[in-house]
Amino acid sequence: MPTHWDPESDEIHAAVASYLLRSAGKNILVDTGGGNGQSGPYFPPVSHLDTVYLKDLAREGVNPADVDIVICTHLHLDHVGWNTVLENREWIPTFPNATYFFTNEDFEFWNPLNEKKPKGALINQNVYEDSIAPVHNAGQANLWSGSLTIDESLTLVALPVTLLEVPYSTSRRARIARYSLVTSCTIRCRSWKPHWNSCFCENPEQSRSTRREILSRAADTNTLVFASHFAGGQAAEIERDGDKFRIKGWI
Numbered sequence: 001m002p003t004h005w006d007p008e009s010d011e012i013h014a015a016v017a018s019y020l021l022r023s024a025g026k027n028i029l030v031d032t033g034g035g036n037g038q039s040g041p042y043f044p045p046v047s048h049l050d051t052v053y054l055k056d057l058a059r060e061g062v063n064p065a066d067v068d069i070v071i072c073t074h075l076h077l078d079h080v081g082w083n084t085v086l087e088n089r090e091w092i093p094t095f096p097n098a099t100y101f102f103t104n105e106d107f108e109f110w111n112p113l114n115e116k117k118p119k120g121a122l123i124n125q126n127v128y129e130d131s132i133a134p135v136h137n138a139g140q141a142n143l144w145s146g147s148l149t150i151d152e153s154l155t156l157v158a159l160p161v162t163l164l165e166v167p168y169s170t171s172r173r174a175r176i177a178r179y180s181l182v183t184s185c186t187i188r189c190r191s192w193k194p195h196w197n198s199c200f201c202e203n204p205e206q207s208r209s210t211r212r213e214i215l216s217r218a219a220d221t222n223t224l225v226f227a228s229h230f231a232g233g234q235a236a237e238i239e240r241d242g243d244k245f246r247i248k249g250w251i
Ligand SMILES: [Zn+2]
Pocket: 076, 078, 079, 179, 228, 229
């Protein structure tokens, strides 16, 4: 079982995940984590990074030109960082042949030209300019709403966070839920508390209902949940516990 909380330091351990899928002959990235050289002054964990993300991908036989699809579950800096790389002082798409999927709502929400004042505006400083707009300007963004079929195995659902449904056997489906599940730290507190929000939840009520919907679907349909920030790179099996939920097991 992954360790999500260190009682000695009283620190929560969370991953920043990027998933590589292969489906219908295509290479698909789900979230691109924190990118290199980006400046997020209000979120140091993914600011000014120098990681070997692209080398890790290459080790799996995938070079940037081989990526066909990038799905961004949402547009926070820790999910879109490798969307772009800096070349000649300009942010350009890292994956030149990929279509990047952003929900229309997220794309508009984070556009600095609109009137919205997101709670995460400081945390997400520079992100639209560095990681989103260059992709759109290059004509590589697919802005979608509602649901979208990628191929016969993969479906995107906007809840409004992006849920990717991936059948991986006849009896189970995997879901990649965005950070609305945050980490599983609360699991260690005897029972799951799906009504707990993080400080990054822009709409508290919607966050709660979305989280409950993801967990309900997972529990009722024997579905694995791959979340963006579960430590240990593992997926969770969810079961109901009265009107709450808990982790049945880790895969
Ligand atoms: Zn996140």
